[in-house]
Amino acid sequence: MPDGGKPGDAGKAGERMRIQVPMDKVKRAGDLSQLAEKVYYLSVDIKHVSWDAGGMNIEYTGADGEELLLRLDALCDALAAGRKLPYKRLRDNRSPRRPKLREESAEPLYAGSPVLQGAQVLLEQAVVRLLRTRADAAGAVLRKYPALMPEEVIRKSGYLRNFPQNVYAVSEFRHQFDTLEGVRSSLSAGEPLGSLMQPSGAYMQPCVCYHVYEECSRDGLAQTYLDSEAGAAGCESEAAGNSGRETDERMPGLEPDLERESVSEPYPFRLFSAYGTCYRHEHDSRISESRLREFGMFELVYIGAAEAVKQMRADLLEDTWALFGALGLQGYVESASDPFFLPEDGDRRMYQLAAESKFELRCSTAGGDDFAVTSFNVCGDVLCRAFGIAGNSSYPHSGCTAFGVDRWVQAILDAWGPDPAGWPALIRGHL
Numbered sequence: 001m002p003d004g005g006k007p008g009d010a011g012k013a014g015e016r017m018r019i020q021v022p023m024d025k026v027k028r029a030g031d032l033s034q035l036a037e038k039v040y041y042l043s044v045d046i047k048h049v050s051w052d053a054g055g056m057n058i059e060y061t062g063a064d065g066e067e068l069l070l071r072l073d074a075l076c077d078a079l080a081a082g083r084k085l086p087y088k089r090l091r092d093n094r095s096p097r098r099p100k101l102r103e104e105s106a107e108p109l110y111a112g113s114p115v116l117q118g119a120q121v122l123l124e125q126a127v128v129r130l131l132r133t134r135a136d137a138a139g140a141v142l143r144k145y146p147a148l149m150p151e152e153v154i155r156k157s158g159y160l161r162n163f164p165q166n167v168y169a170v171s172e173f174r175h176q177f178d179t180l181e182g183v184r185s186s187l188s189a190g191e192p193l194g195s196l197m198q199p200s201g202a203y204m205q206p207c208v209c210y211h212v213y214e215e216c217s218r219d220g221l222a223q224t225y226l227d228s229e230a231g232a233a234g235c236e237s238e239a240a241g242n243s244g245r246e247t248d249e250r251m252p253g254l255e256p257d258l259e260r261e262s263v264s265e266p267y268p269f270r271l272f273s274a275y276g277t278c279y280r281h282e283h284d285s286r287i288s289e290s291r292l293r294e295f296g297m298f299e300l301v302y303i304g305a306a307e308a309v310k311q312m313r314a315d316l317l318e319d320t321w322a323l324f325g326a327l328g329l330q331g332y333v334e335s336a337s338d339p340f341f342l343p344e345d346g347d348r349r350m351y352q353l354a355a356e357s358k359f360e361l362r363c364s365t366a367g368g369d370d371f372a373v374t375s376f377n378v379c380g381d382v383l384c385r386a387f388g389i390a391g392n393s394s395y396p397h398s399g400c401t402a403f404g405v406d407r408w409v410q411a412i413l414d415a416w417g418p419d420p421a422g423w424p425a426l427i428r429g430h431l
Contacts, residue, residue: 016047016061021072023055029079038079040283041165042071048285091321092332094364113294113406119420120409122431124296127408128275129430131298134319135273138312140300143274145211148202156386157210166280168204171197204279209400212272212301217387267396269304271312275405289410290371296405303389306397309378316401317376320361324373327424329363329411336360336375363407365414373407375400 029035032051039049045062060068116124132142148170154160160167173179173196182196205211275298282293302312321333336358357379360372381395389396416422420431 016059017065019058019060019065019068020054021056021058021069023053026056026072026076029076034079035076038075039072040286042075043068046285088335090317090333090335090359091361093325094330094332111293113292114289116409119418120413122420123409123412123423123427124405126427126430127405127412128296128298130323130426131403131405132273132275133430134323135298135300138271138300138316138319140271140273143212143215143272145205145208145274145276147205147277147279149205149210151201151203153210153214154203154206157213157383158386159206159210163206166206166282168206168279168281170200170202170204172200174198205276206280207278207402208274208276208297208299209301209402212274212299212303213383213387213389213398216270216303216389267304267390269308270302272299272301274299274301290369290407292406295407298403298405300401301398302400303384303396303398306380309397309399313376313378313399313401317359317361320374320376320401320403323426324361324363326426327412328415330415331361331363331370331373333359333361336372363411365411367414369414371407371410372404373411374403377401 026032026035035056036049036051039056039058040046043060043062045060046058046068047061048059050057058068062068135142154167171194173183179196183193185191186193186196275296277294278297279294280292282291287293300316302309304312317333324331357377359376361374361376362370363373364370376399378397378399381397383398384390384395389398412423412427416424420428
């Protein structure tokens with residue numbers, strides 16, 4: 001494949017080719033990290049994207065490289081047209097050099113997730129126990145929800161609209177004799193089963209917090225659900241495996257008012273904690289130890305007056321930063337935005353950065369990896385509106401702090417190695 005972004009003879013579908021796009025051609029996109037997030041969605045035939053000093057290298061198995069380049073040009077132009085805002089860094093404890101105590105895992109991922117073995121299983125459980133202890137100290141009530149999320153709930157949340165690329169829907173075989181017989185027949189013939197299945201109306205939860213909002217909408221403190229899909233997206237896009245905020249029917253994606261106090265009479269402040277397994281349909285080529293399709297997420301969800309919500313996020317950020325340092329981990333806290341998949345969603349991303357509605361705690365490992373382990377989000381009254389959670393005819397604000405448990409495990413193993421005897425006392429005390 002020649003340089004300059006020209007694929008030449010595209011070849012036959014299924015044959016892998018390498019398309020090289022010079023840096024001057026992609027730099028016009030502005031934010032290269034956003035371009036790297038979005039380029040995978042240009043085609044299912046993109047198998048890997050890498051960067052070097054010369055630019056972007058795309059491994060592609062499709063039949064039309066010229067069409068791919070046209071899509072890439074359009075994506076770069078769309079990103080270039082968006083507003084640019086710098087990221088804001090709040091904390092940073094990184095040191096120049098650290099020893100590498102753990103070799104890269106040689107174990108292959110199974111179904112898009114690692115198989116924990118031995119002490120790693122205990123470490124995951126210890127992290128969850130440690131987080132629950134701190135949630136209890138903050139006064140959170142404990143919840144455990146199903147991994148299945150009804151379609152009504154995920155629609156209210158706005159996740160389907162904002163991040164369809166991440167969704168796993170659940171299919172089922174009809175409870176019908178002919179269908180069940182057809183399953184056996186197809187299995188015997190080695191035929192695919194998809195045509196025998198139907199949507200179940202359920203989705204694998206992409207995060208835990210939407211269950212909290214649904215519970216609050218049904219507990220007597222909420223108004224009737226307002227028919228709108230202008231909800232927020234998620235709580236954790238990057239911190240667990242991987243939340244846009246949108247309101248107002250006039251224009252999907254209109255920013256929530258994070259400053260306006262929307263509750264005429266105080267809504268009772270409520271703090272929930274919940275841990276569960278979440279599922280995101282990540283691109284095949286992006287699966288790694290820190291980007292999984294199935295992962296554990298521990299969440300704290302807080303609902304109440306605007307100032308109380310912002311203060312809770314600030315308190316949790318400080319407490320988590322202290323815990324991060326106490327465990328001997330290194331990284332930084334920075335403003336962040338969610339991986340909206342369409343270029344025209346750039347205004348929502350810019351709003352998140354400008355309003356500082358999302359911060360991420362990112363871990364920097366000795367091996368050079370950099371990944372989010374926790375996100376801290378405030379979303380105004382958007383989700384409470386979407387779920388019809390209200391006081392006396394008005395809506396409280398809400399926020400969410402989400403811990404990617406698998407990523408905390410990875411960070412601890414990187415910093416302290418696989419031997420439990422070497423793990424920090426805070427962890428060993430919860431084994």
